[in-house]
Amino acid sequence: MSAQITVALPKGRNLKPAVQLFAAVGLDFTEALSDSRRLIFTAKSGMGKAIVVRDTDIPTYVENGAADMGVSGSDVLTEQGKDMFEPLDLKFGYCRMMVAEPKELSEKDNPKEWTHIRVATKFPNITEAHFAGRGVQIEIVKLYGSIELAPLVGLSERIVDLVSTGETLRMNGLVEVEKIMDITARLVVNRASLKTRHEVMSRIIREMDAVLPSLNLS
Amino acid sequence: MISAPRGVKSLLYEEAVLKERIERKALALFHSHGYARVETPAMEFLHVLSKGLTADSLKKVITFSDPAGGGKPLALRSDITPQIARIAATTLASRPFPIRLCYAESVFRSHTPGTVGKMEIYQAGAELLGVSSPEADAEIISLAIESLLRMGFPSAQMAISHVGYIESTMDELNLDESHRVEIRRALGKKDGSALAGALDRAKAGGPAREAILRAPSLFGNPSVLADAATVNAGARAAVDNLLEITEDISRYGLLEKVIIDMGETRGMDYYTGVTFEGFVKGLSSRALSGGRYDKLLSLYGADIPATGFAIGIDVILDHLYRTGEPSNWASADALVTCSKGAERKAVEFAAKLRDRGMRVLRCLRCLTSDEAVNYAKSVKVGAVAAVGAEDVSAGHIRIINVKTGTERIVTEEEALARPIESLS
Secondary structure, three states: OOOOEEEEEEOOOOHHHHHHHHHHOOOOOOHHHHOOOOOEEEOOOOOEEEEEEOHHHHHHHHHOOOOOEEEEEHHHHHHHOOOOEEEEEOOOOOEEEEEEEEHHHHHOOOHHHOOEEEEEEOOHHHHHHHHHHHOOEEEEEEOOOOOOHHHHOOOOOEEEEEEOOOHHHHHOOEEEEEEEEEEOEEEEEOHHHHHHOHHHHHHHHHHHHHHHHHHOOO | OOOOOOOOOOOOHHHHHHHHHHHHHHHHHHHHOOOEEOOOOOEEEHHHHHHHOOHHHHOOOOEEOOOOOOOOOEEEOOOHHHHHHHHHHHHHOOOOOOEEEEEEEEEEOOOOOOOOOOOEEEEEEEEEEOOOOHHHHHHHHHHHHHHHHHOOOOOOEEEEEEHHHHHHHHHHOOOOHHHHHHHHHHHHOOOHHHHHHHHHHOOOOHHHHHHHHHHHHOEEOHHHHHHOOOOOHHHHHHHHHHHHHHHHHHHOOOHHHEEEEOOOOOOOOOOOOEEEEEEOOOOOOOOEEEEEOOOOHHHHOOOOOEEEEEEEHHHHHHHHHHHOOOOOOOOEEEEEEEOOOOHHHHHHHHHHHHHOOOOEEEOOOOOOHHHHHHHHHHOOEEEEEEEOOOOOOOOEEEEEEOOOOOEEEEEHHHHHHOOHHHHO
């Protein structure tokens, strides 16, 4: 392994704040914001390199040590349950994991009385754990996108999905009925990297923790 | 489809030899410290093995039944330590202590599909039974460090923690098990915000709360122990124990290989005191793990303290096989082939080579030079020795270096006088 730190950054809306965060601790990957085709970037300081991957792949890269650290949403981390350190809540990338259903259904519905429901979601593990904790039996319809469509075409009565502004739900006639958890981006760190290179890794984590409040990332 | 189950594999040629070499290095080191080899059975009664396993580890046990065995479920061994505990508690308990045992075997665990996991895991380990002193733990930890150094990892790093520190601090707060689980999980991820949340939900306050919150920052060289907050006798005893253990490790000259990580709560299973994980650069998971388990043997009927560790031979093998230098490994030194009529000479020549310590294959039918070289290449033999070829004068042998293709004609005496690869 080289002396460099390898950082896994997520494609999508968390890329920009993640880049700003690493820039603030001396790892400048701003190139990654303008060049969407390249996958590997070297920090201007030469102290590290970044790989830019799908957010759902970040835990795999970090758990297996292909990256020393990365930025991942807590939705992905909870869903996948991989084994790594999650030392910092980065606060950006905020959204909510919600149970939603069609407006008409919600008007005569009482979630407390649910005993058996069908749910479409991208997050089967989170969904299962949530309803198991409530004693509600569920049938999960696993989808990879456009979850809001499921109740409109009768694939399921309810959905579990990420909600940010709530606009997509409203446009599709759905309302939020239950919050499962708040979601933010987290710093994740490979276990072996932290222990074998504890000085440099601990320093980066400490500096990030110190600089986070002043960065005002969103 | 004819295939092996997921999660198990066959080792061939270099990989099999490399595994043997890694295991031998570990065992040779253990033997040099007086650890005697033990071979445990591949299977146990499920109800006996499960005594020594937590609910989580039990989920991974592969069970089956023996049609002639009266219906009691059997389990493939998923962990060697409970087996050693059973053996020591039932058959060795009357011997004088300490007892030092070592092993190199596979364990079998069901793995989650889609993860990078294995069902057959190769391990080698050492267990020191019957002594609860810090010197016993220091011996085991030093042996663990030394084994990684011997395997060629100068970067080896041992991260040490102690079950008693966090657990005693939580005792102070009178927490129930569900809150403890939540706190251990947050500590295991070094997730400060989740830790604070878990402590809030547990309504934990005061110095014990502060001690738990600060535990993840007790990370680094052993001097961080001076900053440990000790809220009660249990926490104090844990810190004192680590101070004594690290002091004794320093007598082995290995203290620079040790870091303290008081926030580590992973894999505590049956551990009751010091716990440790070994890491090497370039390997993304831990290379070994171990700790003190003073209550495990009592589950099998004898109240005997013990400490030990297991090396993940499989992760080390994978790593060395992928990143190691291309080896000049050969399955044998020479393939002896011959022309029609020279069979006796060939057999005799092969026997003489073997007498000189060489590994020699005899060709079972006459091959041309090209055929012999191609075959030797495919089974990774270093050289071909052709006996009785028509174009070679009597008493001479053609030696072909399989790798380079160069050949030389030498007398039988010359061929026997030098290592065969240097002849061609």
